[in-house]
Amino acid sequence: MIYELKKERFGSIKDIVHKQWDNIEIMAVLSGINTGWVFVDSLETPATALLWSKGIEGFYFIGNPDNHTFNAEIIEFIINHLRFRIIQSGLNHFEFSGDCIMWDSVLEKIFNFKELIKSRQCVYQLDFDKWKYHKTNGLCKDTDIRKIDLNLIQSAEILNPEFVESEILRWWDSLDYFFEQAFGFCVIENKEIVSYCITNFVYQNTYTIGIETLEHHRRRGFSQMATESFVSKLLEDGCEPYWDCMFTNTASRSLAEKLGFYLDHTYSLYRLPL
Missing domain, CATH: 3.40.630.30 (Gcn5-related N-acetyltransferase (GNAT))
Structure with a gap:
């Protein structure tokens, strides 16, 4: 199961964010400064999460990329639970990245669709x-x-x-x-x-x-x-x-x-x- 985390608990999952990069956009949402949603694999002991940023109009996968249960359920969760909310936000696409480079191969395996578009972002x-x-x-x-x-x-x-x-x-x-x-x-x-x-x-x-x-x-x-x-x-x-x-x-x-x-x-x- 994948659960939506209440805003007052966003800060409780800061420790699962990888330290490879600064991930300022992610930490700003988890700190309650910028607006977003957070979905986790467990309400008690979350190891992996999907975070939505209102400003970015996109998602971040954070935490353990080798969480096989979460990874197996995420596409169905997006289709059945998130798709309508994304469309309500005025978007017609699902845009996402990972909080560390280890997510890349995992995400490309999960979303192995011919329609998937990949690009690069630069941090200075x-x-x-x-x-x-x-x-x-x-x-x-x-x-x-x-x-x-x-x-x-x-x-x-x-x-x-x-x-x-x-x-x-x-x-x-x-x-x-x-x-x-x-x-x-x-x-x-x-x-x-x-x-x-x-x-x-x-x-x-x-x-x-x-x-x-x-x-x-x-x-x-x-x-x-x-x-x-x-x-x-x-x-x-x-x-x-x-x-x-x-x-x-x-x-x-x-x-x-x-x-x-x-x-x-x-x-x-x-x-x-x-």
Whole structure:
């Protein structure tokens, strides 16, 4: 049997998460900071779990990958119990990864379907010496960098506050909760938010990075400006940035390396149509 774990008990399974990687997104959900669901093989002594992250809109397999009972039951559980909830969330696919590299061969055996799509994700960590000496991107004429707050989002002078607001609400339950737990910066040009860098997940003193720039304003250095302000604020507060992006996202990877981040590891990401 596979059981759903109540939110107040999420923290009880932190110890089964593998330590090979930081797994910030997983730990943020288990700490109750970010929203998710958790399903375990046992309510008393869980060894393996499946975790859903609202912001990621995907799942993580965590704990013991050699749990044959759990592995044998998971497809039926997804079809009969999770499929409707996933579709209700507006998705038509089951996206997942493991909390360590040992999960890869197990997951590929469990989900041995021709429709299974495999890709790679990259996790970057900051090299503090390279960060100190990287070349910063100065402001252009008619541009400004602002810390994102409620006054900014509610300002009648800003032409597109929904650009930032909708992204915040993808990852966080409310604006108030975001401002309580996290922060972000944006670049404004002629009263339009053209780029932002916000926190997607928080665990202890580590903050993940989420960046977006309006398509018609890309390749102008705005992403770098917003991210530099974000990382500078983190370091001032004694915190650390965490960068996770798709292997195929060359723009994100190039920016990370330009700012002094180095590739720490890659991991497999899988997608299966429902």
